[in-house]
Every structure is written in structure tokens, then in C-alpha cells.
């Protein structure tokens with residue numbers, strides 16, 4: 608249920624959030640797709656892997672997670688002793704919605720020789736049914752540690768899975784989910800924009816369809832797109848991901864110009880994530896004040912989901928060597 612905002616006019620929300628953060632011993636974690644004012648008040652802004660690491664490491668008693676529900680749930684799975692609040696519990700994800708646990712379980716059962724490599728953008732139940740979780744920044748590294756002859760099902764993002772399959776030559780069975788935000792970029796409009804700015808490189812997120820990714824000079828997670836935008840010698844860069852990340856780019860390199868890749872209507876506003884946009888400063892304030900809405904996960908489910916997330920943490924930091932992992936190491940969860 609979407610949080611009803613009270614009339615908070617007259618309150619200095621920045622000051623109140625700051626006060627509550629101290630009173631509650633809270634940390635505010637935010638994804639790059641959050642509104643600029645939320646990114647600016649956060650203690651840490653990052654991509655999905657970095658945010659998971661921060662949630663696992665923090666000494667704070669409360670995590671106010673400004674992102675979407677699967678991210679806040681990941682924080683709770685990794686830090687169960689902490690209170691995790693999400694400003695709006697309706698902040699979901701089209702990829703999570705595309706992959707109901709019962710259908711995912713049936714998919715696994717129909718492919719008993721396959722291990723399940725699953726994008727972090729999924730429910731806790733689907734994590735519990737998976738062998739290894741990946742993020743866009745860790746997927747390639749993790750994939751390279753799985754033996755070549757091991758069949759894999761990759762869920763729920765068919766575009767990220769397709770990108771990985773093309774890049775690594777691995778033939779994976781793909782779940783047919785998409786991100787409704789990255790799906791909306793228009794190739795025709797992108798080609799027109801590139802003709803207008805021929806020297807501007809294109810940086811794209813791998814959640815984009817192949818017809819967008821194939822025009823990109825750089826493909827990677829939100830953090831890697833940000834790094835590329837800062838480091839490229841080009842003074843204009845075209846960004847094919849959710850446009851709120853441009854806020855960090857403009858702060859880091861104000862002398863450069865960043866242009867959001869267009870949707871079919873020729874502008875980029877249709878690429879704002881409607882789920883991420885549900886979080887507001889008002890709701891963040893109320894979440895810190897009331898310690899609600901709170902993420903709660905039943906312990907048996909949490910422990911099962913943690914196994915696949917722990918594998919991600921180990922394999923993305925390189926503590927499992929290449930070829931170390933075989934099917935025998937993975938508990939089949941069909």
C-alpha cells in the first residue's frame with residue numbers, strides 16, 4: 608500500500624531527516640535512480656552490489672533504504688539484526704513482477720541439470736530458489752567462475768542474460784523478463800541523437816535491449832556508467848539508463864554535458880523508473896520517524912535466500928577461484 612503523505616509543510620525536511628538519522632543511529636542508502644534531493648541527503652549512493660555490501664557492513668542500527676523493495680529485502684537478508692525501512696513499500700520492480708516463485712520453481716524443475724544464476728532484481732522467494740545471485744556489475748566475473756560445460760538458466764532479465772551470453776559465448780536458458788524502463792529507449796531516436804552529437808559516446812546499462820546496447824561505447828552497471836562518464840575525454844556523453852543518475856555526473860564533472868537517451872517520443876522522461884520515483888523526502892522523513900514501513904522476512908526463507916547472496920558476495924570479491932565451482936557444489940533447489 609502506497610504511503611499516504613501527511614501535511615508536512617512548514618517542516619525543514621532536510622534538517623528533520625538529519626536529526627532523526629542521528630537519533631536513530633541510522634544510515635541512509637540510496638540508489639542512483641533516486642530523486643536528486645534523496646541522493647544528496649544519503650550517506651551512501653551506489654549500484655546494487657555496492658549497496659548490498661554497505662548494508663552488510665554497516666554498524667548503524669537502522670537502514671533507511673531509498674531504492675526498491677528487492678534492494679531493501681537484500682539489506683535485511685544480509686543484516687537481519689538491523690531495522691530496515693523502505694519509504695514506500697510499493698516501490699517494486701517489473702523484473703521481480705515477471706518472475707513469480709511458483710513459475711520459477713517449475714522452470715527449475717523442467718531443467719534439472721541447470722544451475723540457476725539469478726539477477727538480484729527478484730523476490731526473496733526467487734533468491735531462495737536460486738543458486739547464485741548476480742548484479743550487473745558482478746555477473747561477468749561470476750559467470751567466468753562457472754565451468755564451461757555447466758548448463759545455466761538465467762532469470763529474470765532476458766536482456767542482461769542475452770548481453771552476457773553474447774559477450775561470453777555462454778549459451779544460457781533465459782527467463783523472459785524485462786525492465787520496463789530500459790525497454791523504452793528508442794533505437795530510431797538514439798540514431799538521430801547520435802547524428803546530432805557524433806562525438807558523444809553512448810553509455811548503456813545491460814538491461815537495455817540488444818538494439819540499444821549494440822550502439823553503445825560502454826556497457827555496464829550504474830556505477831560503471833558513472834565512472835565512464837567521469838573518465839571519458841569526451842565533453843558530451845549520451846546516457847542510456849534511468850536519467851536520475853545524471854545528477855551524480857553533473858555534480859562530478861559540471862563542465863561536461865550529459866544527454867539522456869530518448870524514448871519513442873524523442874525525450875527521456877518516459878525512462879524515469881516509476882517504482883523508484885515513489886520514494887520522496889516526505890516519506891523518507893516519516894520512515895525514519897515511525898520506523899515503518901519495515902522489511903520483515905521469515906527466518907527460514909531468509910537463510911535460504913542468504914545462501915545465493917553469500918555466493919554472490921564471495922564470487923564477486925574473487926574469493927572463489929576460476930573453475931572452483933561445479934554443479935556438485937551447488938545444492939539443487941528444484
Ligand code: 13P
Pocket residue numbers: 653654655656728742743744786814827828829830
Ligand atoms: P545497478 O545499479 O546494479 O546497475 O542496477 C540497475 C537497476 O536497474 C536497479 O534496479
Ligand code: SF4
Pocket residue numbers: 640675699700701702728786787788789814849880881882883
Ligand atoms: Fe526495476 Fe527497471 Fe526500475 Fe530498476 S529501473 S527498479 S530494473 S523497473
